[in-house]
Amino acid sequence: MTATLEVRDLQTHFFTRAGVVKAVDGVSFTVGRGKVLGLVGESGSGKSVTGFSIIGLVDAPGRVVGGQILYQGRNLAKISEEEMRQLRGNRIAMIFQDPMMTLNPVLRVDTQMIETVLAHEKVDRETARQRARDALGMVGIPSPDERLKSYPHQFSGGMRQRVAIAIALLHRPELIIADEPTTALDVTIQGQILAEVQKLAATTGTSLIWITHDLSVVAGLADDIAVMYAGRIVEEGEVSAVLDAPLHPYTVGLIGSVPSRNKRGEPLRQIPGMTPSLLKLPAGCAFRSRCARADEVCLQEPALFDLRPGQRARCFHPHLEEVAA
Amino acid sequence: MSAVLDQQSATVAADTPIIELRNLSRRFEKKLDFAGKLAKRLGAPVREETVHAVDRVNLSIRKGEVVGLVGESGCGKSTLGRMVAGIMPPSEGTVLWRGQDVRSLNPAEAREAKLRTQMIFQDPYASLNPRMRVEDIVGEAPQFHGLVPARGFDTYVDEQMRRAGLDPAFKKRYPHQFSGGQRQRIGIARALAVKPEFIVCDEAVAALDVSIQAQILNLFMRLRQELDLTYLFISHDLSVVEHLSDRVVIMYLGRVVEQAPAEQVFARANHPYTVSLLSAVPRIEARKRAFTTVQGEIPSPLNPPSGCHFHPRCPHAHERCKVEVPALKEIAPGHFSACHLNDRA
Amino acid sequence: MSDVTLDKAPVAPKEETPFRRFVSEFMASKIAVGGLLVFSIIVVVALLAPWIAPQNPYDLGQIDIMDGRLEPGEVGGSGITHWLGTDDQGRDMLSGIMYGLRISLTVGAGSALIACLVGASLGLLAAYAGGRTDTVIMRLVDLQLSFPTILAALMILAFLGKGIMNVVIALVIVEWAYYARTVRGSALVERRREYIEAAQCLALPTRRILFRHLLPNCLPPLIVVGTIQVARAIALEATLSFLGLGVPITEPSLGLLIANGYEYMLSGKYWISFYPGVALLVTIVSINLMGDHLRDVLNPRLKK
Ligand SMILES: Nc1ncnc2c1ncn2[C@@H]1O[C@H](COP(=O)(O)OP(=O)(O)OP(=O)(O)O)[C@@H](O)[C@H]1O
Ligand SMILES: Nc1ncnc2c1ncn2[C@@H]1O[C@H](COP(=O)(O)OP(=O)(O)O)[C@@H](O)[C@H]1O
Ligand code: SF4
Ligand code: SF4
Ligand SMILES: [Mg+2]
Ligand SMILES: [Mg+2]
Numbered sequence: 001m002t003a004t005l006e007v008r009d010l011q012t013h014f015f016t017r018a019g020v021v022k023a024v025d026g027v028s029f030t031v032g033r034g035k036v037l038g039l040v041g042e043s044g045s046g047k048s049v050t051g052f053s054i055i056g057l058v059d060a061p062g063r064v065v066g067g068q069i070l071y072q073g074r075n076l077a078k079i080s081e082e083e084m085r086q087l088r089g090n091r092i093a094m095i096f097q098d099p100m101m102t103l104n105p106v107l108r109v110d111t112q113m114i115e116t117v118l119a120h121e122k123v124d125r126e127t128a129r130q131r132a133r134d135a136l137g138m139v140g141i142p143s144p145d146e147r148l149k150s151y152p153h154q155f156s157g158g159m160r161q162r163v164a165i166a167i168a169l170l171h172r173p174e175l176i177i178a179d180e181p182t183t184a185l186d187v188t189i190q191g192q193i194l195a196e197v198q199k200l201a202a203t204t205g206t207s208l209i210w211i212t213h214d215l216s217v218v219a220g221l222a223d224d225i226a227v228m229y230a231g232r233i234v235e236e237g238e239v240s241a242v243l244d245a246p247l248h249p250y251t252v253g254l255i256g257s258v259p260s261r262n263k264r265g266e267p268l269r270q271i272p273g274m275t276p277s278l279l280k281l282p283a284g285c286a287f288r289s290r291c292a293r294a295d296e297v298c299l300q301e302p303a304l305f306d307l308r309p310g311q312r313a314r315c316f317h318p319h320l321e322e323v324a325a
Numbered sequence: 326m327s328a329v330l331d332q333q334s335a336t337v338a339a340d341t342p343i344i345e346l347r348n349l350s351r352r353f354e355k356k357l358d359f360a361g362k363l364a365k366r367l368g369a370p371v372r373e374e375t376v377h378a379v380d381r382v383n384l385s386i387r388k389g390e391v392v393g394l395v396g397e398s399g400c401g402k403s404t405l406g407r408m409v410a411g412i413m414p415p416s417e418g419t420v421l422w423r424g425q426d427v428r429s430l431n432p433a434e435a436r437e438a439k440l441r442t443q444m445i446f447q448d449p450y451a452s453l454n455p456r457m458r459v460e461d462i463v464g465e466a467p468q469f470h471g472l473v474p475a476r477g478f479d480t481y482v483d484e485q486m487r488r489a490g491l492d493p494a495f496k497k498r499y500p501h502q503f504s505g506g507q508r509q510r511i512g513i514a515r516a517l518a519v520k521p522e523f524i525v526c527d528e529a530v531a532a533l534d535v536s537i538q539a540q541i542l543n544l545f546m547r548l549r550q551e552l553d554l555t556y557l558f559i560s561h562d563l564s565v566v567e568h569l570s571d572r573v574v575i576m577y578l579g580r581v582v583e584q585a586p587a588e589q590v591f592a593r594a595n596h597p598y599t600v601s602l603l604s605a606v607p608r609i610e611a612r613k614r615a616f617t618t619v620q621g622e623i624p625s626p627l628n629p630p631s632g633c634h635f636h637p638r639c640p641h642a643h644e645r646c647k648v649e650v651p652a653l654k655e656i657a658p659g660h661f662s663a664c665h666l667n668d669r670a
Numbered sequence: 671m672s673d674v675t676l677d678k679a680p681v682a683p684k685e686e687t688p689f690r691r692f693v694s695e696f697m698a699s700k701i702a703v704g705g706l707l708v709f710s711i712i713v714v715v716a717l718l719a720p721w722i723a724p725q726n727p728y729d730l731g732q733i734d735i736m737d738g739r740l741e742p743g744e745v746g747g748s749g750i751t752h753w754l755g756t757d758d759q760g761r762d763m764l765s766g767i768m769y770g771l772r773i774s775l776t777v778g779a780g781s782a783l784i785a786c787l788v789g790a791s792l793g794l795l796a797a798y799a800g801g802r803t804d805t806v807i808m809r810l811v812d813l814q815l816s817f818p819t820i821l822a823a824l825m826i827l828a829f830l831g832k833g834i835m836n837v838v839i840a841l842v843i844v845e846w847a848y849y850a851r852t853v854r855g856s857a858l859v860e861r862r863r864e865y866i867e868a869a870q871c872l873a874l875p876t877r878r879i880l881f882r883h884l885l886p887n888c889l890p891p892l893i894v895v896g897t898i899q900v901a902r903a904i905a906l907e908a909t910l911s912f913l914g915l916g917v918p919i920t921e922p923s924l925g926l927l928i929a930n931g932y933e934y935m936l937s938g939k940y941w942i943s944f945y946p947g948v949a950l951l952v953t954i955v956s957i958n959l960m961g962d963h964l965r966d967v968l969n970p971r972l973k974k
Contacts, residue, residue, distance in 0.1 A: 156622055187605045188397065198615065214535075219607065240612050260564045260610070261609065267547070268542055268543055268568070275534075
């Protein structure tokens with residue numbers, strides 16, 4: 001398997017007045033060709049910052065301070081702003097929770113899409129229009145010719161998100177980073193978009209990083225999963241391995257608290273306490289204050305241990321005993 | 326003071342619902358602006374647009390029940406919840422509190438009925454007044470309405486906070502000093518402080534992280550037992566509704582399309598909309614599955630489809646569906662559905 | 671059941687109130703602090719004028735017409751060094767400015783305060799009541815704002831006549847609309863927030879919801895507008911007095927002082943107009959510096 005993207009020990013910090021926020025602190029993962037990586041975690045765990053770091057869009061006072069982002073043998077953390085711009089929207093695209101981050105409210109959809117095509121490729125306008133049309137069709141927008149002439153505000157939220165995805169697809173990117181693109185949408189609309197995306201990944205060989213806090217979405221969509229907590233990956237592996245036999249106490253708690261994993265009417269299993277502030281992380285394992293298995297060993301910082309083939313967890317006392325039946 | 330209603334509740338038959346909605350409707354008119362009015366005068370085909378946010382809803386909720394209200398965004402769930410809580414007047418229809426039309430109550434009784442129904446909101450940030458301390462947020466209403474003697478006030482506030490899982494040591498703090506889950510607890514303490522019997526939870530856990538969501542849902546269930554509460558639990562998250570409701574009501578574009586005991590809805594959904602909704606929910610058990618989809622968009626409530634509102638998206642739609650509004654009929658004991666297919670069998 | 675365990679609140683080093691945070695953010699800007707410092711000095715000088723001014727410019731007994739138009743630094747007949755010179759009546763300019771500041775600040779702040787009370791109440795009512803009440807109030811606001819301020823004030827004063835009280839009335843009439851519009855704008859946003867619905871659920875009376883819940887959350891933009899309007903009111907009063915329709919000649923404000931010296935400008939006796947002008951400028955600029963920074967500090971959109 002050749003990797004489309006390899007992230008090694010990525011560190012992105014925000015230098016705020018209150019102190020240094022280590023939003024991403026040593027994250028490593030690999031996305032294979034045509035594979036979907038699900039990046040999950042609670043809000044503030046560093047998922048979006050990881051995504052922004054890859055495409056070089058971290059806002060001040062933030063900065064990538066360490067690590068490598070290897071794409072086709074090049075380290076994206078080191079290339080110039082101009083080279084990054086060439087890659088962005090061309091080979092690597094990003095989809096946001098709010099589609100209006102991508103769309104310009106005062107321009108017609110066709111103008112925006114054609115401009116996007118022309119920005120990176122030397123084709124005539126008619127070809128560009130054709131490409132735009134095809135992209136809209138690919139994400140399931142009915143009568144794309146008519147829709148091209150509309151303004152973004154004339155679309156519903158779900159349609160707008162599809163247009164944003166279509167724009168991301170224009171250059172047949174090798175990698176799409178999607179940051180909670182369906183979180184604000186209704187389940188029926190989310191279902192439609194997930195179906196289109198799944199088809200795309202399968203047919204075009206595009207790799208996807210799908211950022212979400214919803215384990216159920218990842219379960220149906222992704223090949224691999226990486227669970228983040230307080231700026232680090234605490235567990236990673238194949239989706240079925242991690243979801244069926246989680247190793248890290250946080251993953252176990254997260255899966256356990258999903259209502260459908262609990263008996264109706266009974267109290268839900270819950271993780272006590274709350275996410276610690278990144279400004280004052282406790283020494284050792286960041287999950288310590290909420291972990292039932294914590295002991296003195298956990299005052300040391302756990303590494304990401306290889307615990308089963310293809311499954312790793314950052315924990316000294318992983319749930320190894322509960323082997324999948 | 327609560328004697329009025331306590332006495333009354335004793336005399337009312339035990340099976341009288343705590344809340345009953347009869348043909349409840351709420352319309353929102355989008356007023357024409359000046360140019361629109363002028364155009365209309367000159368004969369242009371503009372009209373004042375009307376949204377039927379809630380369209381002739383009938384519902385009764387018994388004491389101690391948890392009723393889940395499900396539907397896509399904009400289908401009228403919050404509007405219904407607000408009317409039940411008495412903070413939005415209906416356009417038509419009646420809300421009965423313990424069998425009595427709330428509009429026929431005298432001011433003291435009306436206030437009493439209003440206090441007995443409280444709401445918990447979705448946004449843990451916008452639902453707390455940022456300029457008040459926690460103790461004032463929780464204690465203002467009980468103090469104002471004289472529910473606690475001045476001397477017992479401090480311990481009363483402490484008790485409310487503790488019950489919602491908050492340390493009373495933090496009662497002098499402001500909302501911005503708390504996390505999302507803690508703020509939601511403050512909102513719960515505020516509601517409980519006026520001794521409600523009925524609570525409308527409007528997407529009360531939607532904005533919370535999964536692990537925090539479980540904590541708050543558990544709190545709701547514990548309080549239900551401790552205080553004998555009745556809930557109208559509004560949510561778009563079917564798995565949450567399945568977990569804690571006794572009965573589920575499904576809404577589509579302002580109308581109730583199906584209503585049944587929770588197990589029935591999840592095991593034997595009748596209405597095609599409910600069926601597609603259930604199939605669209607991502608499940609953690611499903612691996613690399615093909616996502617099934619409901620076709621089409623949610624139609625604009627400004628211009629809803631004729632007949633059965635669901636017909637443009639319904640795989641079983643036939644001619645009759647385009648012209649005739651299906652009535653909500655009982656198809657099995659306690660199981661209601663509004664679909665013409667049920668007349669065929 | 672483990673959810674009974676109490677959630678620990680985040681450890682805040684000090685009890686952080688919104689006010690404390692506001693103060694520390696305000697203090698972060700050197701320019702704004704400079705503005706505050708200068709303005710405080712001006713206020714102190716104005717307050718203490720009767721004790722620190724070399725002369726009481728309103729007391730004709732202390733003024734000698736023979737000292738008229740002395741240059742800055744000259745010593746007059748009464749033995750006072752006139753650091754900023756004297757005017758044509760022989761009044762010490764430094765004392766005149768100190769006393770003039772009193773009048774200017776009182777008129778400016780007083781009219782702004784009254785206009786704020788009137789405007790904020792009307793704006794709040796318009797936003798909360800909506801419908802016809804809103805329409806009527808907002809049409810009045812539009813009417814008021816579409817009129818050139820100075821022209822409106824001149825007309826009102828032409829009708830009412832001169833006098834400090836009348837100037838204040840005129841300023842209130844031309845300024846309340848700014849406050850009304852500001853408060854209505856933010857109240858319209860705030861009233862849709864869920865904490866207002868929560869207050870309604872708790873059966874609290876409308877008056878209480880308006881003034882205890884809605885108003886405090888509309889304060890930030892009101893403070894910004896208030897600050898800037900004080901500066902505007904001072905400038906407006908100066909203009910009116912300069913045009914001879916403002917305060918009476920016996921109690922000259924800065925504007926009137928400038929007007930008095932205006933005719934001597936060309937004959938080289940610049941100081942009679944110049945120094946009151948500088949005082950006016952410094953006052954207005956210092957207020958605006960604070961106002962600009964307040965706008966940044968209090969704007970929730972600029973916050974994370
Ligand atoms: N104050 C209002 N003025 C005009 N229209 C309104 C108002 N409140 C609600 N509506 C409309 O009524 C319909 C139902 O709104 P409601 O807020 O109840 O939906 P909902 O099901 O709660 O949706 P969501 O899940 O997005 O909150 C929507 O079409 C909405 O635009
Ligand atoms: N502009 C910023 N300034 C300071 N801290 C930031 C900024 N953006 C993000 N962070 C911090 O980085 C951490 C991770 O944020 P993010 O990746 O957005 O979380 P999520 O997992 O919800 O996507 C959070 O603690 C957040 O507060
Ligand atoms: S390392 Fe220790 S504290 Fe951290 S998750 Fe594992 S057992 Fe818990
Ligand atoms: S009435 Fe017709 S359109 Fe409506 S749900 Fe039933 S079959 Fe479908
Ligand atoms: Mg995010
Ligand atoms: Mg809602």
